Amino acid sequence: MSEPVSTCRREELKRDTEFRQVLMHLRRNRGAMVGLIVLAVFLICAVFAPLLAPYDPTDSNLGRALEKPSAEHILGTDELGRDSFSRILFGSRISLAIGLISVSIGLVVGVPLGALSGFYGGKFDLFMQRLIDILIAFPGILLAIVVVTILGVGVENVMIAVGVASIPIYTRLVRGSVLSVKEEGYVAAARALGIGNTRIIIRHILPNCLGPIIVQSTFQIATAILWAAGLGFLGLGAQPPNPEWGAMLSKGREYIRVAHHLTTYPGLAILLMVLGFNLVGDGLRDALDPKFRKSR
Amino acid sequence: MLGYIFKRLMLAIPVLLGVSILVFAIIRFIPGDPARAIAGVHATPQHIEQVRREMLLDEGLHVQYYVYMSNLLQGDLGRSTFSRRPVVTELRERFPNTVILSLAAMFVATVVGMSAGIISATKRYSIFDYSSMVGALVGVAAPVFWLGIMFQLLFAVRLGWLPSGQMGTFKHLILPSLTLGLATAALIARITRSSMLDVLRQDYITTARSKGLAERVVTYKHALKNALIPVVTVMGLQFGTLLGGAVLVETVFSWPGIGRLMVESILRRDYPVVQGAVLLLAVTFVMINLLVDVIYAFLDPRISYGSKEAE
Numbered sequence: 001m002s003e004p005v006s007t008c009r010r011e012e013l014k015r016d017t018e019f020r021q022v023l024m025h026l027r028r029n030r031g032a033m034v035g036l037i038v039l040a041v042f043l044i045c046a047v048f049a050p051l052l053a054p055y056d057p058t059d060s061n062l063g064r065a066l067e068k069p070s071a072e073h074i075l076g077t078d079e080l081g082r083d084s085f086s087r088i089l090f091g092s093r094i095s096l097a098i099g100l101i102s103v104s105i106g107l108v109v110g111v112p113l114g115a116l117s118g119f120y121g122g123k124f125d126l127f128m129q130r131l132i133d134i135l136i137a138f139p140g141i142l143l144a145i146v147v148v149t150i151l152g153v154g155v156e157n158v159m160i161a162v163g164v165a166s167i168p169i170y171t172r173l174v175r176g177s178v179l180s181v182k183e184e185g186y187v188a189a190a191r192a193l194g195i196g197n198t199r200i201i202i203r204h205i206l207p208n209c210l211g212p213i214i215v216q217s218t219f220q221i222a223t224a225i226l227w228a229a230g231l232g233f234l235g236l237g238a239q240p241p242n243p244e245w246g247a248m249l250s251k252g253r254e255y256i257r258v259a260h261h262l263t264t265y266p267g268l269a270i271l272l273m274v275l276g277f278n279l280v281g282d283g284l285r286d287a288l289d290p291k292f293r294k295s296r
Numbered sequence: 297m298l299g300y301i302f303k304r305l306m307l308a309i310p311v312l313l314g315v316s317i318l319v320f321a322i323i324r325f326i327p328g329d330p331a332r333a334i335a336g337v338h339a340t341p342q343h344i345e346q347v348r349r350e351m352l353l354d355e356g357l358h359v360q361y362y363v364y365m366s367n368l369l370q371g372d373l374g375r376s377t378f379s380r381r382p383v384v385t386e387l388r389e390r391f392p393n394t395v396i397l398s399l400a401a402m403f404v405a406t407v408v409g410m411s412a413g414i415i416s417a418t419k420r421y422s423i424f425d426y427s428s429m430v431g432a433l434v435g436v437a438a439p440v441f442w443l444g445i446m447f448q449l450l451f452a453v454r455l456g457w458l459p460s461g462q463m464g465t466f467k468h469l470i471l472p473s474l475t476l477g478l479a480t481a482a483l484i485a486r487i488t489r490s491s492m493l494d495v496l497r498q499d500y501i502t503t504a505r506s507k508g509l510a511e512r513v514v515t516y517k518h519a520l521k522n523a524l525i526p527v528v529t530v531m532g533l534q535f536g537t538l539l540g541g542a543v544l545v546e547t548v549f550s551w552p553g554i555g556r557l558m559v560e561s562i563l564r565r566d567y568p569v570v571q572g573a574v575l576l577l578a579v580t581f582v583m584i585n586l587l588v589d590v591i592y593a594f595l596d597p598r599i600s601y602g603s604k605e606a607e
Contacts, residue, residue, distance in 0.1 A: 130311070130314065133310075133311045134314030134317075137315050137581055138315075138318075138578050139536035139539050139540035140536075141541075141543065141544075142540050142543065145543070145559075145562070145574075148562075149562050149567075149570055150322060150326055226439055234543070234547060234559050235559075246441075249439075249442060249445070253445055253548075256445065256449055256453065263445050263446075267439060267443075267445070271434065271438045271439065272437075275433060275434065275437035278433065278436060279433070
């Protein structure tokens, strides 16, 4: 059965106008713009790391170990004489990858579960809610630690662990959104026209829940980067010689008295990247919330 | 109200059961032989066989879980493969230290966060408002372990004012609690500010002001109480973040708490202790959430305690 063209077109037009409005509000938000610039810089660093880095991040030179920042090594060298700036540049690849991939895992599993739970309700919903209650009983990073304990250390396992820890957040968020959206007139209309449930969820419900999902994902990437750096710091994340920021910080700590640059700069890099995502998330939340837009 | 508390308690039971199943499963999910994992890396074949028999690993999972739960309810969580001491003893020694650290951090977070939030709201768009909100943004984004190391560098290594780690006097508690509490303080400051601003716009505040009440009385007596409701909720939810953060802060400051014990045990593959620590942290978190729900119900009379009151 074909869907009524006018209803679909109207929905698309509405979404297009909303998208333009969101972009306009985002552009006016100074914080969000600062966040976007910070993230753009990190993205450039990550993509062009081999071109931008003055040295190979794994090349050691014991004769130049623990040097302070200088013209030759702008952020100094580590205990093996490796260039800290190059390692931080390459580290942005790992942090961004962990943030993006782990959030994708959370989205791919959490969104469908939340949508089905909210849409169908009943026993499945009840079961899912209790399951989520159990997962939420573990503070996020603790759940990630539990998963790493089972899977073992390493970057890939950190991505999975952090992804798994974010599943309950998405499931709960999407369920809540679906519960309110499914009562809308256009969903009842689609149902009256005999459109299948799967199609209703994918074409009519989920696109209208996108706002909170996008906002949450932006914040979640920031959280994922912090959790992953935390795991790296504890020795449960990326292993040497990987230039992961958390692990670099942990190693640098041993030399805090003689070379504090080894802890200061990787930490600043984490802070700036997380701040960038948080600022963009704040901006998106404000731009996507019609109440806030009117009050401005 | 009592009915509500009872209902909320009942809801916590399946969650706690679920948590116990997940913790029980940790050891069974690890690739390889669970008996070898529990017995430890250097265990003899005889010892591995003994563990297998004790844990009934040749029996069905339901039998194993039944035995695990029976032991758990009798306070038996097994023995550490590293120290050979009962896990319960290890946890009992370390848990109070984590509680002390978390409470001190929550105290720091509440005092710093609420003061900054209230001053920001009452002096909106002032330099204090801008700087404390920028500080809050940075505070939320800064990795807690890095913040701890920076504090150590400044206050212990450079200035020599405070000890850099370990547990001992009150001085030892200052840096870890400040480190752990600052991120939460940042969040509390933001919530307090926006909640206060919302309340200060309400009609009854205008009425109070038009009665000629002093601004201080309006702010602290009329506005603050209502503005605190969302703050209390956030504080409760933040306790989980604090417990998670404690794992990192305890490692930075060599604080002998549950978090550090857990990380050391993971690195040593001392799984019985890992299980015990995870279980204890999760149960504590569930209990705190329960307490927050009850406090929240006390604070906000609009919450319905059951169908009768709701009508």
